Every structure is written in structure tokens, then in C-alpha cells.
Amino acid sequence: MTWLPTLAGAVLVLFILRDLFHTLWHPTRHGGLSRLVMRSVWWLSTHPGARWRSAGLAGPMGMLTVLALWALIVAVGWGLIYWPHMPEDFSYAPGLTPEQHAGPLDALYISLVTLATLGLGDIAPASGWLRVLAPMEALVGFVLLSATVAWLLGIYPALARRRALALRLSHVRRSRVGAEALDSDGGAALLDGLAAALSTVTVDFLQYPESYYFYDGDENTSLAGQLGHAVGLADQAAEARHPDVRLSASVLRTALEDLSTVLDERFLRTGEAPERVFSAYADDHGRSPAGVR
Template structure:
């Protein structure tokens, strides 16, 4: 949980393995478009469920060697007649859910301290889940806004004269800023990669190639400010491609090849020359 949500680089190893496995599985299914669109949300549910199962079973292992001698059972509960492992899992599940049923309680000193600690971990799990959900969707919004903006620019058919001016420099600078934000999002919220952006212009995988095209055109402009902002945009795109390649695609190719692989991995054809 710490590595997935709070670590600065957010390298949640086990969580990433679960999400990547579901992504690859969905890509192999025939109904690819419909299934891939559900991978991100379902993967988050699977990861949270995995966290909960690990915590429940981990604390059950703590209780198991001391069951039933170190615990007090409510009269006529019937719990003491169950297997010791089942009683341990039941106690762990009730504790982490903070239900407080009271039909089984630790009687030994250190176990009476350990049981509330598990309840606190249950609160942490709930808080972490809510925080994770609230963090991921603004990330998706920023990515889709950039994708739609690039699609609109591509449809506008911007001429050389319109690009080679102060407005063009401001446009390239704004695009560079948005690309940097997306690059940071992929670094800090790697799970966002496994969310499908849809089949319209909101797919960055399909439209990012046009930003690459604008950066090349801007570097050939006459105005110095346009050339400068175009170089900044090109560098931002190169950094983004490096993050995508190192974390997800592993092509060891050029930025253009990485973006092509990104589009292919999300089932989209690139937009732009």
C-alpha cells in the first residue's frame, strides 16, 4: 500500500503486477474494446481486494497459534467448536472491518493490544482506498484534456504562418507544460496507464503523435521564440516517451517508435503525420 500510494516514485511492485496482468489478459480477449475499458477500474478493485486478503490472512496467522486458549468466546457462539484456523480468519476479518461483534475476544495481554492495532490498519486500508480513487481520476482528466486539445489542433489544419508567430509560441509552450504534467502523472500514478481513454479524441495514445509533429514544425520556424518553445516541447515529449518506455513498453526505440508502440498497446492508430 505504501509503495503504491505514498512512495515518491510509487513503484507498487505487486499492485503493478496485478494491473499489468489484467491489461495483458484483456488485450487477448476478442471483445477487446469493451473489456479493455473496464481493466483500470477492475484492476483497482482487484488490488484493494488483494491488500485486504493479505492483511486478513497475515493477522490470522498471528492469532492461529494462540487459538483457542488465549481467547474468550461468547456463550453459545459455537465458535470454539470450529477449526482453529477458521476462528482465526473470522476474528481477523471482524477486527479489520471494525464490526466489534464481541463473540470472540483476545484474553491475553499482548493479544489485547494487537487486535486494536489490526482495526487501525483497517482504517488505513479504507483511507488508502478512498485516497487512491480520488487521486487517479484527476490524472485521467489531465491526460484526456491534452488528447482532445491535440485532436482539435489537428482538425484545425494550422498553417505555417499561424504557427510561426507569437500565438504559435504560446501554443507550443502550453502544450509543453501539459506534456510535462502528463509525464509526472505517469511517474507518480503509473496505474493510470491501464485506464483506456475510449474510442474518441480523448485517447492520448492516438493524438500524441501530432504534438511530435508540431514540435518538428516549430523548430523550423523563423521566429526565435517559436523555435525555443518547440525545442522545449520536443524535450518534454522525449522525457514522456522515456517514462512510457522504461515503465510499460520496453521497446528501447526512438520517441516516435515509443509513441507508436503506445498507440498500438492501447489499440489506437496515431493521429497526425
Template sequence: MEWLVSLLGAALIMVALRDLFHTLWHPTRHGGLSRLVMAALWKLAGRLRARRRVVGLVGPLAMVTVVGMWAVTIILGWAIVYWPHMPEAFAFAPGSGLSQEPELLDSIYLSLVMVATLGLGDIVPAEGWLRVASPLEALIGFVLLTATVSWVLEIFPTLTRRRVLAIRLALLHRTDPSVRQLDCAVGASLLGSLATEVVRVRIDFTQYAEGYYFHDGEDHSSLAATIGYATHLAQLGQAARRVDVRLTAALLAGALEDLATILDQRFLHTDGEPAEVFAAYAADHGRAPTGA
């Protein structure tokens, strides 16, 4: 029975580590617990009356919630591993009084100390397998801290790339180039660079899906509001006479199609055409799509 309880704790630890792995290093379209938490917070914010003020907090708050969920699951999992073997399999420092506390409380305390890599030494494993398991928890705690810092440092550059593309599209919309103006070498270069940026954003949504739940600020920096105009530019380019302009316009249209597919598969589930997906994307972010 003791080993069944410990195995339950090990299962909790594996659930947390699997979710961490798939969120940070091997994202899948099916997501995991972290994506469910983020999606739930996003939907909840969308139903609040003060959506504009609340939605900007969803992304950072969701990341904090997910990291807290990982930490609590790992701590509780290791505490459950230790619990059936407490206090017989452990040595307590003289005068600490820890052995007089409830066994579950001692187990949670030891788990907290180990995952934080404090190494206080007031509770020490006495059995051989625990002497191996306890340092392993400290190693997992270090991995969790490193992964959290890396996650924060990696997500914000993806938001910057998305906002740069959005502002660029907003400026182009303000200029409103015609087919004639795009029908030149500069137009081909412009459409090609836009296609490259769209591909980068598509990869960001694949690798860092949590970026979807970050608010982009004003309309001119919101990709949800401006991405529809990129479709209009691709259509203008495909009507040009120059072959290189038509080619880069086709590349831009293909990149937009791929982006719409990722958005629809992972977040929106409209099963519609790219224009419908981009309209749903704008609506989900509380934006009015930029017209042609």
C-alpha cells in the same frame, strides 16, 4: 513453532502494506504486486477478440482486484498470527459457540471483525500482546479503507488531464496549423501550454502508473492516438523564425522526450526513439497514431 507461524502471518501483512505504500504513496519504476496484476489483466484483455468492449473495463476491474488482494492478504495474515494462539489466548462470549468451531475458522472470523472495525466483542484477546495487536489490525483496516477511497478520488483527475490534452491535440490536428501560423506570439503561447500539459501527464504516469491501464474512449480523446501529433507541432515550431517560438518548441520536444522515456521504462520497453515509443503506445491501446 507457534511463533514461527505467527511470524509468517506478520510477513504477509508486511507484504500487503509494502505494496500499498509503493502503489499509492511512493511509486517506483519497479512496481509491485499491484502493478503485476494490472499488467496481467491488460495483456489478457489485449488477447481477447472483443478487445474494444473488454479493454474499457480493465482499469476499474484492476483497481478492484488490487484492493481485494490487499484486503485478503491482510485478513489472512492476521488470521495466521492469531491461529497458533487460538483458543487459549482468547476469551469467548458465553453461549456464542465460537470456541467449538475449528481454530482456523475462529481466527479468520476474528480477523474479519477486527479489520472491518466492527468490534462485536464475542472473541476478546486475553493475553497482553494480543490486546495491543488486535486494535492495530483495526487501525490497518481503517487505513486500507481510507487509502482505497483516496486512490479512486486521485486517479480520475489524472485521466481527465490526459483526455483534455488528447482532445486539444485532436482539435489542432483538425486545424493543421502551418509554420507561418505558429511563427507568432500566439504560437509560442500555444506550444508553451502544450509543453506544460505534457509535463503534467508525464508526472501523472510517474505518480499514478495504474492510469496507463484505463481506456480513453474514442480516438479524439485518446492520448495514445494523438500524442504523435505533438511531436509534429514541436518540429514545426523549431522551424519558425521567432526565437520565442523556437524556445517553446524546444521545451515541448523535451517534455515529449521525457514522457516517451517514462512510457518506455515503465510499460513498453522498446528502447526506441520517442516516435517509436509513441507508435508502440498507440498500438498497445489499440489505436492508430494521428499523422502529421
């Protein structure tokens, strides 16, 4: 039955590689382990009595948990591949008794050393196919490190774009832009800029759905709290006399509908109209619509 742990280890490694692929590129809507972990950590942060949300720890803690699980499961998977072949197919440094260093913990130790590319060499594969397999694990370790960097470099710019849009909406709200000022060429340009920014944020939620689970502590940079004002602007501009403003209002309304569709299908699942989806989004992030507490 030596093939059983080897098969189980190979399945674990392939599972994590698949999860890495889907987390970084999202070719389908199946997020796998990373999406499940992020949702679970977010749920814990919203649980009554939880203090994580106010400190903004849910997103970072979720990412750290995902990265730790990736590394641990890969190490365990490769350890299961090595274990049935110990000690016969491994060479040991002088002073080590092979029979005393052939257990599952020793296999995990070899796996961790190889994954981290430390190459200590006190226990090393000796047979041909294992000598090929060990460098492959080191390559997976390098891929895991690269994926971590790529994930971080992708999510935080997406968060910056989301918060910049929220701040811009906050500026418009606090400037008290009236119907007369909105019914102009400048109003049309303002609405077009908001629609373009909303489209970018919609793509960010599609490409980096984990960014949803990051809490925006400041009210003025919380998109969940500011989207209601964007809906109000679109409704107000739809009644304008200027044809360009009405056109821009229609584009803005479509951008809002697209964003609400992504939020509802990926995260909220209310099945409601955009206004209700944005209200649920605000509630989920501890905000009142339009930034009103």
C-alpha cells in the same frame, strides 16, 4: 511450531503495508503487488478475443482486484497470527464451545471482523498482547480504507489531465493549424501550453503509473492516439522563422522526449526513439498514431 504461522502472518501484513506505501507515494520504481496485478489485468484485456478494452474495464477491474487482494491478504495475515493462540487466549460468548471454534476459518472470521471494525464480540482476544494487537489490525483497516480513497482521488484527476491534453491536441489537429499561423507569437504560446501539459502528464505517469492501464474510449481524448500530432507540431515549428516559436518547439520536443522515456522505461521497454515509443504506446492502447485508425 506455533511461531511459524505467526511469522508468516506478520510477513503478509508487512508485505501489504509496504505495497500500500509504494503504491501511494512511489519512493522507488518497485510497484510491488499493485503494479503486477494492473499489468496482468491489462495483458488479459489485450489478449486476442478479449472484450474488456472496448468497454474500458481493464483499469477499474485492475484497481478492484488490487483492493480485494490487499484486504484479503491482510485478513489472512492477521488470521495466521491469531490461529495458534486459539482457543486459550480468546474469550467466547455464551453458547459457543471454544474447542469447536478454534480452527483457521474461525481465526479468519475474527480477523475480518476486526479489520472491518465491526467488533461483534462473540470471539474476542483475552490475553494482554492480543488485546493490543487487535486494535492495531483495526487501525490497519482504517489505513486501508484511507489508502483506497486517496488512490481513487489521485488517479482520476490524473486521467482527466491526460484526456484534456489529448482533447487539446485533437482541437489543434482538427483546426488544421498551418505553418504560417504557427510561426507567430500565438503559435509560440500554443507550443508552450502543450509542453507544460505534457510535463504534467509525465509526472502523473510517474506518480500514478496505474493510470497507464486505463483505456480512453473516445478517439479525441486518447493521448495514445494524439501524441503523433504533437511530434508533428514540434517538427514543423522547428523550421519557423520566429525565434520564440523555435525556442518553444525545442521545449516541446524535450517534453515529448521526457514523456517517451517514462513510457518506455516504465511500461513499453522498446528502447527506441520517441516516435517509435509513441507508436508502441498507440498500438498498446488500440490506437493509430495521431488519432488515425
